[in-house]
Amino acid sequence: MKAVIIAVLAVTFLAGAAGAATTIEWWQFWTDPAVKPVIESMVADFEKANPDIKVKLTDLTWANGHEKIVLAFSSGTAPDVVELGSDWIAQFAANDQLADIGPMVSVDSAQFQGWGLSTYKGAVYACPWILGTRVLFGNRDLLTRAGFDTAFYPINWAQLKDAAKRIQALGSNLYGWGSNTAEKHRLYKKYLPFFWSAGAQIFSDDGSMCVVASSKAVQALRTYQELHDSAGYVDTQRGIEDAFLDGKVGFIISGDWLLKRIELENRKTNLLSTFVPGPTYPGRSFLGGEYLAISKDSDNKDAAMRLIRFVTSPENQVKFCKANRSANPSSLAAQDDPYFSSSLHLQTFIAAIRTAEHPPVDPDWVYIEDILEKAVEDAIFGSHLAGDALLEARYKIEELKGLR
Amino acid sequence: MSQSRLTALILLSPWILSFLVFWLFPLVYSLVMGFTDYRLVARDWTWVGFDNYRSLLQDGAFRSSIENTLVFVLGTVPVTTILALGMALLVNRQFPGRGLFRAGFFMPSITAIVVIALIFTNLYQRGGYIATLAEMVGVTPPQHGWLYNEGTALYAIMAMDVWMAVGYYMLIFLAGLKSIPEELYEAARIQGAGQLRQFFSITLPLLRPVALFILVINSIKSFQVFIEIFVMTKGKFDTASMVYFVYETGLTTAFQFGYASAAAYVLFVIIALFSILQFALLRRRQSLW
């Protein structure tokens, strides 16, 4: 009799354990009505394919998402899976908040682009999901009015400056170049493509010196300054995009969200898209993106990884990109999908991302960012010379990293 | 404890609790935090002594925030006080419609600063009203608007602040003017003193305590300027004030609580010194009379 009771208890216990689902939490930033349904359907599909896992989805906004994540980690309430911007990863990794997922991803590493941004001190802390870069957009109508050929696109700085000035000269409230005002974490991102295209670097190859004040960097900043001074329409990112889409600005640097805006708002801009030019062709743009990480204190790392693999699979990435009009899936297989070759502009992005450069993966990147930003602002909006501003930035960065 | 003592304690408890939890504790906590490298991103913190204060001295952003705040205070407080006095004199005597004008002058003072900052962000735009006004008097406005320009951004905000505050201090001056006895003016008139003489010999000296009060509270308020800067420029274009520095360092991006606390205490000391200086300077002048 006792044996039967024990057996029954054992069976019910095991059955219970097997049937109990683990719940994992996922915090992500895609809340806009065009894209959220795709995320939700992905989660539903995942739960169907993995009946032992339940996913609890939480929305974050770009306005305060970073703060929320920081708060969550500090109070020990971080989710299992969290979407992080590429420039945040190093700081969280350095403070021991993220799980080292190197061993879990070694098998599929070759199928994705962008591991460089999530590798810190040799360990991998996040999976690339949707990457992002910037390209140069132009208004073909304005170019034609300024006397350019219908197939023209600027292949170097000289041509860009010339084209922008000629559009500016059309007068009547038209501008050649959409120039960002001093917005935190935005202005310097417009300078960096010029910086990298010129061949400049932030740190020397051996990491012993900060070389932001190299002659190439100064050249790049001077070029940006010239565009700003001679043909600049200064406003917030949103403002210059509005003006560009309204046909008032000749060139802007922007990301793939502009394509989404054009489609959703039914804009009729005669669009040109090309690499951001350098002193010669082609230029190198800025690589960033959205990554998925697992928190160090998570109790469900395996389940979390399964969710990440599912979301970042080629099919799901293509599904997401189609809904969001994104142009840079991290999965190489996804990048080859015919969807991306269906549009000239999507092709520009795919091509740009293959040559884009990313900022150093450094936990102090937040502070370096601020210093660079200050230098660009001083040169563009203050009355500092480009060389002086960058030299000051160099001293501050070297001070910060203890290189002096 | 006696019944009445107990009652007193109960009645005082709201303040005792409020003071202890929301003032004394934060004051002390902040002081202690200023000696650590406590940050939200890090898992734990260490004691660093005066390192934060040392770093602050070398922090260009901190130094320029002090500079900007001083420019702000020294630029707006005297101007606001003088204009407020002028306005008070304008509406002091009884005349038809006086109440309306007084109310109208005061209205900006009761409007939320956020709203005013939003309105002026538009007015200061490239091609906006103020730019047009400037051109009418022959001044070329900055190419990209008054706010997107390091040379003019802070001054634009200062002008807006003066506009916003004059009505409030005008009321205080009005009360001060009313408290000056009519007989003094009568006596002066009998002795043949003109309006100007009356103003400098009677009005000004007797307004001294009110003026001092206004200067001190306006200074203390101005030292803490934050909202306008947050809404209009986010501290860019050389407009970051000290409180903005504390906010940006402590509550955004890197959440450096320790460092920001140290900065907050430096600001506190500066305000205290400035207030003491004001009292000393302005009190002494009075005794010379």
Added chain:
Amino acid sequence: MVRTIIRAAGRYLVLGVVLVIMLFPLAWMFRVAFMSPGSSIALGSLFTGDFTLGNFTDLFVSGSIGRYLFNSAFVAAVVTLGNIIFCFMVAYVLARRAGFWMKAFFATVVLVLMIPAHILIVPLYVLMLKTRMYDTYWALILPWLVYPIGIFLVKQYLEAIPPSMEEAARIDGAGEARILLTVVMPLCKPALAVLAIQAFFTNWNSFLFPFIFVSREELRTLPVGLAHYQGQQAIDWQHLMAGSAVAVLPILVLFVFLQRQIVSGITAGGIKQ
């Protein structure tokens, strides 16, 4: 005769110019709030432009401004009520009792009045996080339930009233609570009215701490909501001004009706110094 007319005309001219300068931005805000999005806001258009309620309906329907309005009203009401009750309690004791401790407590009130609030930014933020009051109504209400200026105001007022009525009631055998509520409070009505107005206005317009302590949209007050609208960059001036108008209107209405008390509250503080 002519000279007085010229002088009067001159005075009205100056007054008029100053009034226009002081009121134009607010008038502009109200005008633009009623213009349809995308329309020109140049000076001429202010007169020729259209007049629509669309911006307001947009904000209420899809913009959560109704929620912000509720939050501002709710928080301000609770804070005002709290201040009336608590400042009265504290001021009564400080005004009626003497001794070292009373002086000490009053000294703390004066001390707090003199300390700039910015020093609380970081420690209160950390406190709110640790006590889990961050992002809750508690954070918006608790720290502001006893404004020191309120204690100051009521105490000064009470000190000018002789305690004879309270003593008479006490002799009659009434309990302390009864005395406070039925005898003293009615006597303090003018001071409490001024206090209520000060507390309401200060709290309604406040931005710094409501902004720092709250991040969820459902908890934002009007000033904080407006700042976030602007940050979103998807909002145009017309809608932004409509939102601003909603934030300003209740205060303006109150001002029109309570002008005298508002003014006396400000000047009372000034003169006593």
